Amino acid sequence: MHNNLTAFFLGGLNAARKTDGREPLRVEDLAAMEAQRDVKARTRSEDSARVRADHLASVPRYDLDDGRHGQAQRLLGRLANGAEGGKGSLVHIVPEDANLGLCGATYGAARSVGWSNELPDAATCPRCLSRLARMGGHLLPPAV
Numbered sequence: 447m448h449n450n451l452t453a454f455f456l457g458g459l460n461a462a463r464k465t466d467g468r469e470p471l472r473v474e475d476l477a478a479m480e481a482q483r484d485v486k487a488r489t490r491s492e493d494s495a496r497v498r499a500d501h502l503a504s505v506p507r508y509d510l511d512d513g514r515h516g517q518a519q520r521l522l523g524r525l526a527n528g529a530e531g532g533k534g535s536l537v538h539i540v541p542e543d544a545n546l547g548l549c550g551a552t553y554g555a556a557r558s559v560g561w562s563n564e565l566p567d568a569a570t571c572p573r574c575l576s577r578l579a580r581m582g583g584h585l586l587p588p589a590v
């Protein structure tokens with residue numbers, strides 16, 4: 447990162463520091479700051495992976511009675527027009543090996559941006575629930 451852009455950036459930074467009465471930074475200081483920032487970013491992504499794993503462990507789960515399991519999932523609405531409310535009102539049952547709810551609900555450009563990461567309640571979609579009943583599946587007790 448010893449290039450003109452760094453020198454330019456450092457120059458701007460040090461002009462501001464001089465006004466504040468602080469010591470000017472050297473290129474080495476900048477590199478150290480960057481390394482610190484990398485560590486922080488790494489820690490953040492590990493944290494979010496952990497949160498995601500905890501989330502997945504506490505999502506209501508279904509035995510689909512055909513060797514598969516499903517999870518309660520809420521569809522996100524289209525972020526483009528902020529109409530998340532309507533689409534998000536139903537909780538579907540989504541087989542763990544699929545992106546399609548038992549009722550056929552899924553996401554796509556025209557419909558929804560994806561399944562929500564928020565912790566859903568047990569399924570409320572009547573079509574998913576009647577399909578589950580026909581399959582002979584059931585809601586599993588929560589994992590402890």
Ligand SMILES: [Zn+2]
Pocket residue numbers: 537538539547548549550551571572573574
């Ligand atoms: Zn459904």
